[in-house]
Amino acid sequence: MVIADEAFDHRSTDAESSSVAVLEWQAWEGFLLRHVIGDDAVRIETDPFQEFPSAQFDRVCDSCTAVCFQINLSLRSRLPLGIRELTNRFMARGVYVINGFVQDIRKSTLHTHLETIGLASPKATPSGCPDELLFIKTDLNYGGELEKSLPRESIAAAGLEHLISQDIGAYRYQTVVRKMLPESTWTDSAVVIEKYIANSEDSFYRVYFSGKQIIIVKAFAPRIIKKLSGDSRDTNFVTDLEHLKAGTDNSEISATLKRDVAIFVEHTPVEFGCIDIVHDGQDNHYIIDLNLTPYAGTRTHDPFLTKFLRLGITNAGRRKLCDFVGSPLLAE
Structure with missing residues (x-):
């Protein structure tokens, strides 16, 4: 585990951002959180295969009001770092924790979670049309x-x-x-x-969420594996959980999609991340990927969008506080 002593001496004119510690492994330069939090975060390079030293735990609690686990692995429940235990300890000290409860984001676990919260799963079964x-x-x-x-x-x-x-x-x-x-x-x-779900315009949706803050990107990608490719038709729709739930969001996208996004964000034990959604062109949408450490590239991003997502971490009123008991993503 590596941590620079001077990290906790860092000063910023933005009190909110300087109070966020990021416990990070293989997910910093070019990753979305780096753009959202900026240089003022306390970045702690963390080895997930070692325990977190008690002295450093105390220093984080004394210096920071929020902690984000930025560990780039799909299954985290058995890591020697002990993310779940650390989360409970941080919370007991009054520190807000981002992505500390979620332990398993494998696709098979995501399928089960989607079924649990009443959303369509892309999971296939052995029985069905032989030519599908x-x-x-x-x-x-x-x-x-x-x-x-x-x-x-x-x-x-x-x-x-x-x-x-x-x-x-x-x-x-x-x-x-x-x-x-x-x-x-x-x-x-x-x-x-x-x-295999596709539509005639080769479009899909990437949804970024941070607390209650949500950005829905309608994107276009002709390849089988859907990735953001900088298509000139790509469009951002900026909204939040309250507007999606109330049906008061005026974005020109499917009401069914808005409902599905609201259900997922509200009932999923993830505070910061993104999902990819494919659709069949008939208003049927399927979440195919959940990412806690989305990559965003090294180019400069629109400061309005990054600040918008930042509020979901630093602003207590924009954070998502829900009861997620029963989600398979918790790996209990």
């Missing part, structure tokens, strides 16, 4: 590339031994018709099989 096109992905985010790079002892410590696919990577997801899938693929714990 399906999508084979890794259960871990981004092809499990970071997990693959871990030392063997770290993989074992995190309980990842059977969750890393050696055949599929971040940009090597596969489409195949159901009748061509062997039984072994359906039972492989390292992969998930989803319905």
